[in-house]
Amino acid sequence: MSDNQNRPNREEQLERLIEVSRDLSGMLDLEPLLQTIVAEAADLTNSQEASILLANPERNALEFVAAPWHKRDRLSQIPVPLDGSIAGQVLQLGEPVLVPDVQNDPRHFADVDLYTDFKTTSILAVPMTFQAKTIGVLTAVNKLGDGRFTQEDTYILETLASQAAVAINNANLLKQSQEAYDDLSELDRMKSDFIAITSHELRTPLGLILGHATFLNEMVPEDLKSQMDVIVRSSLRLKEIVEDLSKVNNFLSGQARVRWREINLNQLLAELVRSFKDEAARKHLTLDLRLPPEDLLVEGDSEKIGIAIIHILRNAVIFTDEGGVTVSAARLPGHVQVSVADTGIGIPEKDLARVFERFYQVESHMTRRHGGMGLGLSVAKMMVEMHNGRISVNSQEGKGSVFNVLFPVTAAQAKELKDALRETTERKRARREPGRA
Numbered sequence: 216m217s218d219n220q221n222r223p224n225r226e227e228q229l230e231r232l233i234e235v236s237r238d239l240s241g242m243l244d245l246e247p248l249l250q251t252i253v254a255e256a257a258d259l260t261n262s263q264e265a266s267i268l269l270a271n272p273e274r275n276a277l278e279f280v281a282a283p284w285h286k287r288d289r290l291s292q293i294p295v296p297l298d299g300s301i302a303g304q305v306l307q308l309g310e311p312v313l314v315p316d317v318q319n320d321p322r323h324f325a326d327v328d329l330y331t332d333f334k335t336t337s338i339l340a341v342p343m344t345f346q347a348k349t350i351g352v353l354t355a356v357n358k359l360g361d362g363r364f365t366q367e368d369t370y371i372l373e374t375l376a377s378q379a380a381v382a383i384n385n386a387n388l389l390k391q392s393q394e395a396y397d398d399l400s401e402l403d404r405m406k407s408d409f410i411a412i413t414s415h416e417l418r419t420p421l422g423l424i425l426g427h428a429t430f431l432n433e434m435v436p437e438d439l440k441s442q443m444d445v446i447v448r449s450s451l452r453l454k455e456i457v458e459d460l461s462k463v464n465n466f467l468s469g470q471a472r473v474r475w476r477e478i479n480l481n482q483l484l485a486e487l488v489r490s491f492k493d494e495a496a497r498k499h500l501t502l503d504l505r506l507p508p509e510d511l512l513v514e515g516d517s518e519k520i521g522i523a524i525i526h527i528l529r530n531a532v533i534f535t536d537e538g539g540v541t542v543s544a545a546r547l548p549g550h551v552q553v554s555v556a557d558t559g560i561g562i563p564e565k566d567l568a569r570v571f572e573r574f575y576q577v578e579s580h581m582t583r584r585h586g587g588m589g590l591g592l593s594v595a596k597m598m599v600e601m602h603n604g605r606i607s608v609n610s611q612e613g614k615g616s617v618f619n620v621l622f623p624v625t626a627a628q629a630k631e632l633k634d635a636l637r638e639t640t641e642r643k644r645a646r647r648e649p650g651r652a
Contacts, residue, residue, distance in 0.1 A: 231259060245386040249281035252379050256355055259375075260339065260368040263357035267343070267379055268295060268302050270351055277302050277352060286331050293330055300324035302340050302352040309349045311341040311373065313364050317356075339364040341372040345380040353379060417453075425450040473516045473601050475626045480511040480520075480544060480551060487524050488542050494532055501539030502532075511544055511551050514626045515602050523598035523606075526591040527555045527618045535559030535615070547621070549628055550604075556617040562610040570608060571596040595620075603630070 249267055256265035264286075268277035276294035279287070297303035301322045305312050317323045317335045328335055337358050343351040353376040358364050428450055432443040488504045495502040524542075531540045538558030545552050562570060573593040599606045602622055610616035 245382060246281075248382050249379060250284075252353070252375050253281045253283070256353060256372055256375050259371045260355045260364065261359045262339075262355040262368075263359060265353065265355045266290065268352045268354070269343075269383070270297075270306055270349070277306060280351075286333075289331050290327070293327055295324055295327065301338055302354060305340045305342050305352045306349055309342045309344060311339070311369050313340075313369065314338050315363060337362060337364065339368055339372060341369060341376045343376040343380040343383070345384045350380055350383060352376075421450065421453055425454060473519065475514050476517065478513050478515055478517045478520065480513055480553070481506045482510075483517055483521060484524065484542060484544060484553065487521060487528060490525075491528055491532055491540075495540065498532070498536065500532065500535055500537075503539065503541045505541060505543040507545060509546075511546060513551050513622050513624050515622060519598040519601060520622070523595040523620065524553060524555070526595040527620070530591055531555050531557035531559065531616070531618070538615070550621050550623055553620045553622070554617060555620075556615065558615040561612040561614050561616055562608065563612050567608060567610060571606065 253265040253267055257263065264283045266279055266283075267281040269280050270276075271278050271294070274294055276296050277300070278294055279290035281287075282290045295302050297307060299322065301312055301314060301317075301320070301324070303324075304322060314320050314323075315337050317338050323335070327333070335356050338354055338356045339358075340352050340354040342349045343353055353372055355364070355368065355372055358368075425447070428443060428446045432440065432447060435443055484506065485504060488502060491502060528540070528542065535557045536559065540555065540557045543554045543556075545554075571592050573590060596606050599620055599622070604620060604622040606618065606620050608616055608618050
C-alpha cells in the first residue's frame with residue numbers, strides 16, 4: 216500500500232488535531248508537552264520529523280528546545296542564526312515559509328545537517344506567536360509521499376505552534392511566579408531568623424542593664440535621678456520590643472499555645488483601660504469604656520487576649536493628640552466584638568491593607584515621630600488569630616481609626632472556624648495547583 220493511501224483525509228486530520236489539542240490542554244509539564252507537539256506535527260503533516268526552536272535575543276539566534284529524541288542532545292548545541300537561515304527569516308517576518316527544495320535555497324543553514332548527519336530536502340516553518348510577539352519557530356522537514364507540503368499542513372503547524380507558544384508563555388509565568396515566591400520565602404526566613412536571634416541575644420544584656428539601672432536609681436544623687444529615669448524608661452521600652460519579638464518568634468515557630476479558660480471580658484477590658492489612664496491624662500485625652508450591663512464571658516487565653524488589646528490601645532493613645540479613645544464591647548451571634556476607636560491621625564487608605572504586617576510602618580512624619588518597630592499591630596493580629604478570631608480596621612486620614620476584634624465565644628466554635636478555614640485554604644490551593652489534587 217502506498218504512502219498516499221495511508222495518509223488521513225482532511226476530515227480525519229481535523230478530528231485528530233482537535234483530539235491532540237484536547238490532550239495537550241491537560242498537560243502541565245513543558246518539556247513533555249513540547250515533545251508531544253513535535254511528534255504530532257511530524258505525524259499530522261506526514262513529515263520525517265519536526266522541531267521547535269526558541270529565540271535567544273542575547274545570542275541573536277534560535278535554539279532547539281524540542282526535537283526527535285535521538286537528535287535532541289546534538290541539536291541543543293547548535294545555535295541557528297537569525298540572518299542566514301530559513302527559521303530566522305520566519306522569526307523576523309512572523310510569516311510561514313515553505314521551501315520544497317532546501318538544498319538549492321541560499322537561506323538553508325547547512326551546519327544543522329552536517330552536525331547531525333542528516334539531509335533536509337524540504338521544510339515547512341511557521342512562527343510561534345503569543346500576543347503579537349514571535350517567540351520561536353515550529354518546523355516540519357522532509358515531506359513523505361509526494362514530497363510537497365500543502366496549505367493544510369501549514370494550518371496544522373500553525374495550530375500546534377499557537378499551542379506551543381501559549382504553553383511556553385505559561386511556563387515562563389510559572390517560573391517567574393516561583394522565583395518571586397522563593398525570593399519572598401527567603402526574605403520571610405531572614406525576618407524570622409532576625410526575630411529569633413534578636414529576641415534571644417538581647418534578653419540577657421537588657422535584663423542586666425535594667426536591673427543595675429533600677430538598683431543605681433536608689434543610690435544616685437537627686438541631680439542625677441532624671442538621667443537615671445531616662446535610662447530606666449528607655450530600658451523598659453526596649454524590654455517591650457524584645458518581648459514583642461519573642462512573641463512573634465514563638466508564634467512563627469509554633470511554640471505559642473492557647474490556654475483555654477473562661478474569661479470575663481468586661482473585667483479584663485476594665486483592667487486594661489485602667490492601665491492607660493495615666494498615659495491618656497498626660498496627653499489630655501479622654502479614655503472611655505463602654506460595656507454592656509451583662510458580663511461578656513468567652514473562652515480563651517486572658518494573657519494573649521490582653522496582649523492584643525494592649526497593643527491596639529497603645530497604638531490608639533500614641534497616635535491621638537486631641538480628643539480621645541473609646542473602648543467598647545458587644546455580644547454578637549456566636550461571637551463577642553471589642554472595638555477601639557480613636558480621634559487620632561488616622562491611616563492613609565494605601566496603607567490600610569498592610570498595617571498588620573510585621574515591621575510595616577505608615578510612612579509619614581507623624582508615625583516616625585513616635586518611633587517603634589512596626590510590631591505592635593502584627594502581634595495583636597497573631598494573638599487574635601490564635602483564638603481563630605478576626606481583626607480589622609476602618610480609618611480616615613486626619614479623623615481617626617476604629618479597630619474591631621471578633622472572638623468566638625467558645626473553644627469549640629473556634630475549632631470549627633479553624634477547620635472550616637483549613638478546608639477553604641486547601642480547596643483554594645487545589646484550584647491553584649491542580650497537579651497536586
